[in-house]
Amino acid sequence: MTESGYKLIDHPSDIGMEVEGKTLRELFVNAAKGMLSIISDTPQNGEMFIKQLHLKEDSTEELLHSYLSEILWFVSNENFFPVKINISNISESSIDVRFGGIHIKDEEVEGEVKAITYHQLKVEQNDQKFFTKLIFDV
Numbered sequence: 001m002t003e004s005g006y007k008l009i010d011h012p013s014d015i016g017m018e019v020e021g022k023t024l025r026e027l028f029v030n031a032a033k034g035m036l037s038i039i040s041d042t043p044q045n046g047e048m049f050i051k052q053l054h055l056k057e058d059s060t061e062e063l064l065h066s067y068l069s070e071i072l073w074f075v076s077n078e079n080f081f082p083v084k085i086n087i088s089n090i091s092e093s094s095i096d097v098r099f100g101g102i103h104i105k106d107e108e109v110e111g112e113v114k115a116i117t118y119h120q121l122k123v124e125q126n127d128q129k130f131f132t133k134l135i136f137d138v
Helices: 025-038 060-080
Strands: 008-009 015-021 051-058 080-090 092-105 124-126 129-137
Touching: 008 025, 015 025, 015 124, 025 060, 025 129, 051 060, 051 080, 051 129, 060 080
Parallel strands: none
Antiparallel strands: 008 015, 015 129, 051 092, 080 092, 124 129
16 A cells, blocks of 8 residues: 555546554545545645535445535535645544645646446455455446
8 A cells, every 4th residue: 555545546447445543533534535635636726616515324335425525526516636635533423524635726626536336345344454446446
């Protein structure tokens, strides 16, 4: 695994990614950073805006899926690109997040993620690390 906590993997017709973190919080941050790296290099300029998010789901997998889907909605529908992610509370079924981000222009978008799939989505804990595999529909 790379220092970033995620790496792209081969997947036919979609983009796959393996993500890890020492904590569940770090896993969620690394998953978001990995997905955002597909969409654009982190933009450096612009006025910083704040968005907050609270989610509650029945499982950690559903929580991760909803969390990433909400971030994707921010980028796709509001051109809001998170550059800072602060998870204040996280459990296996809920999350509270504060994003600091900027508005990006269409020309700053390098790749498109249409959706996060449930294919092979499972959050596991091994050797005191959390791990998941994500498949993005592009």
